[in-house]
Amino acid sequence: MPDDINEEQKPPEADPGPADQSDAHAAQQVPEDAATHEEVAAPAVLRTTGPAGEPVRSVSAAERRRMNRRELLKLIPVLALGAFAVPKLREPLLNEGLHLSDWVSGKLFGRQRLAQTFRDSDVVAFERFPYNYYDVADPGVDLERWTLTVEGLVQRPGDYKLSQIQALPKVTQNTRHVCVEGWDVIGSFGGTRASDFLRSIGADTSARFLEAECVDGYYESIDMGTVLHPQTLFCYEMYGKPLDRGHGAPLRLQMPTKLGYKQAKYLDTIRVSNVLRADKRGYWEDQGYDWYGGL
Amino acid sequence: MATIANARKQNVIDSPPVTIAYEHPWVVRFAHWVNAVALLVLVGTGLQIFRAFPSFGPKIPQKNLIDVPKLITLGGWLGGALQWHFTFMWIFVASGLMYVIYQLATGHWRQVLFTARDIKGVWPMARYYFFFGPKPVVDAAYNPLQKLAYTSTVFFGVISTLTGMALYKPVQFWWLAWLMGGFHLARIWHFLSMCGFLAFIPGHLIMVLLHGWNNFYSMVTGWKRDPEYVE
Structure with missing residues (x-):
């Protein structure tokens, strides 16, 4: 505390006129103003300091005010939080908060840190693995003629058949699928490592993003760090069987390091890029979910 | 100087001096109010998030635990609530850290930390607060019940932060999730730490209304009039 408070309260307030210059010692010898003075001078003090260690004081009402x-x-400064109550400022502020969270999420991500894998006995029954879709469970993909279109920063863009993807080493993993809503299920997935496929077609893995467009109109974009993660799959199998139509046949993304909404189903086109269009970051992300969506 | 002396004289004539104690330094008051706002937002949006899947069981079959009324939630929908939650979690943690670090650095934590010695004083104080017991002698800055309440908020704050981290990044903070018995249980602990706050808040507010106008005042300006430890 600044000294002036001490200073100002030191002289006894009851001291009239000329005695104003006198010190506290002199004031105590003046009995006239004892009525108010004694209350202050001789309280049954249990403690003489507040919790902050500051001495208890006696001041005039005006001084207290x-x-x-x-x-x-x-x-x-606390009122700065009121900015969140201003409609015009609210959205930019919340976007900043989301950006901060996403930025930290990206920093926390361990490129080689593996999500927990589970024994077959821990996997939930296939019937109890939820079908989650935003529009239709079956967008009517023509599985016979389906190809994955690859665009962007790759040496060999073009249309790839499922068999070409399946020709690469197959990975199967029992991992936890976490939904942004809060539920989670442990499932069994099989597919090709995204990193294997991208390298096989000469993709620029120093690019920042992989964008995905889906047959049902869903779209997503994933940071390259996660795309190259060893558990990130172009998934074509669940529970040892070809992906069924409800789960995204014939090909979907499967990433145990991401939330469910990032794991685009019914893949149609993928694009390696360094720029995301503001309104094409992801179906749910464009409505407010955080873009990173990492676990 | 003459005018100051005059003014002082006037005040003495107008009203007797008052005893005041500087109870809450700026850091504590700032952290308290920022934290209070953040907590309100986090609880409101947390309940909104919980509404998206109001269960701790499996997704199939889903058995809802409670139906949280939309009225007491914030954020409008799941995505909106997550935006608020992921923004105010930083504000909550920052203000919490500010308080804890300050208390540790100044040594003031000794006055507010609930310890084994305070246990015996909790019941008499509760009895007094609820109007069926004599007022226990208060010779410390905080009485045992206050210490219990304020210490528990720091505890809930730490638990809600750690469980929140486990939920937000169960893969990166796998060890946290593991400590809590896995992702599933972490979600339950996170919910229970909110319940802890929900148990504290009404009690805290009722105490302020019934007994603590001076306390409220000192949490705003720092100065408390007629502190009870000075009789």
Whole structure:
């Protein structure tokens, strides 16, 4: 605390006129103003300091008001939170918060840190693995003529058949699928490592993003760090069987390091890129979900 | 100087001096109010998020635990609530850390930390607060019940932060999730830590209304009039 408070309260307030210059010692010898003075001078003090270690003081009412006002003004910075109540500022502020969270999420991501894998006995029954879709469970993909279109920063763009993807080493993994809603299930997935496929077609893995467009109109974009993660799959099998139509046949993304909404189903086109269009970051992300969506 | 002396004289004539104690330094008050707002937002949006899957069991078959009324939630929908939640979690943690670090650095934590010695004083104080017991002698800055309440908020704050981290990044913070018995249980602990806050808040507010106008005042300006430890 600044010294002036001490200073100002030191002289006994009851001291009239000329005695104003006198010190506290002199004041105690003046019995006239004892009525108010004694209350202050001789309280049954249990403690002489507040929790902050500051001594208990006796001040005039006006002085107290002044001290209160000054301390109240110091709390003005708290009102900055009120910016969240202003409609015009709210969205930019929340976007900043989301960006911060996404930025930290990206920093926390361990490129080689594996998500927990489970024994077959821990896997939930196939019937109890939820079908989650945003529009239709079966967008009517022509499985016979289906190809994956590859665009962007790759040496060999073009249309790839499922058999070409399946020709690469197959990975099967029992991992946890976590939905943004809060539920989770442990499932069994099989497919080709995204990193294997991208390298086989000469993709620029130093690019920042992999964008995905789906047959049902869903779209997603994933950071390259996650795309190259050893557990990130172009998944064509669940529970040892070809992906069924409800789960995204014939090909979907499967990433145990991401939330469910990032794992696009019914893949149609993928694009390696360094730029995301503002309105094409992801179906749910464009409505407010966080883009990173990492676990 | 003459005018100050005059003003002082005037005040003495107008009203007797008052005893005041500087109870809450700026850091504590700032952290308290910022944290209070953040907590309100986090609970409201947390309940909204919970509404998306109000169960701790499997997705199939889904058995809803409770139906959280939309009225007491914030954020509008799951995505909106997550935006608020992921923004205010930083504000909550920052203000919490600010308080804890300050208390540790100044040594003030000794006055507010609930310890084994305070246990015996909790019941008499509760009895007094609820109007069926004599007022226990208060010779410390905080009475045992206050210490219990304030210490528990720090505890719930730490638990909700750690469980939140486990939920937000169960793969990166796998060890946290593991400590909590897995992702599933972490979600339950996170919910229970909110329940802890929900148990504290009404009690805290009722105490302020019944007994603590001075306390409220000192949490705003720092200065408390007629502190009870000075009789």
